[in-house]
Amino acid sequence: MPKRKHFLSALAMSLGAMAIAGPALAGKMTMHRDPNCGCCLAWAKSIKADLGRDVHVLNEPNMPALKGRLAVPAKLASCHTAVIDGYIVEGHVPAADIARLLAAKPKQVRGLAVPGMPLGSPGMEAGGTAAPYNVIAFGVGTTMIFARHN
Numbered sequence: 001m002p003k004r005k006h007f008l009s010a011l012a013m014s015l016g017a018m019a020i021a022g023p024a025l026a027g028k029m030t031m032h033r034d035p036n037c038g039c040c041l042a043w044a045k046s047i048k049a050d051l052g053r054d055v056h057v058l059n060e061p062n063m064p065a066l067k068g069r070l071a072v073p074a075k076l077a078s079c080h081t082a083v084i085d086g087y088i089v090e091g092h093v094p095a096a097d098i099a100r101l102l103a104a105k106p107k108q109v110r111g112l113a114v115p116g117m118p119l120g121s122p123g124m125e126a127g128g129t130a131a132p133y134n135v136i137a138f139g140v141g142t143t144m145i146f147a148r149h150n
Helices: 002-021 039-051 063-069 095-104
Strands: 029-033 055-059 080-084 087-091 111-114 133-138 143-149
Touching: 029 039, 029 063, 039 055, 039 080, 039 095, 063 080, 087 095, 095 111, 095 143
Parallel strands: 029 055, 087 111
Antiparallel strands: 029 080, 080 087, 111 133, 133 143
């Protein structure tokens, strides 16, 4: 009976992760973006180049509703929301930080976020000008700094 409980628990967790990911497939990232925002496509291009993952881009006319369904904390919101391997990536998170998350696979983390649209973050490059920003890891009711970029 204990094996059955473990199997059912693992199955439930897997199905939960698939529900969060929606159409995202393992190894592939799905990015939801406001159709009027151009920087999102630049970020997707950087992810493809630096992470080596294909990015399936979906134009989403109601980003607030999508962020609500995925439980992205409002204070961490940005212009696009992506899902990869069951994790949420909110905003202009660098590929190296996503790779670190995917390698570590922390159970308590639901995703990473770069709130707003900081100058110099991937997709927001502007002639060498950059502002410092943090990548925030978030879970259920918790946040912490995952990486700092200067």
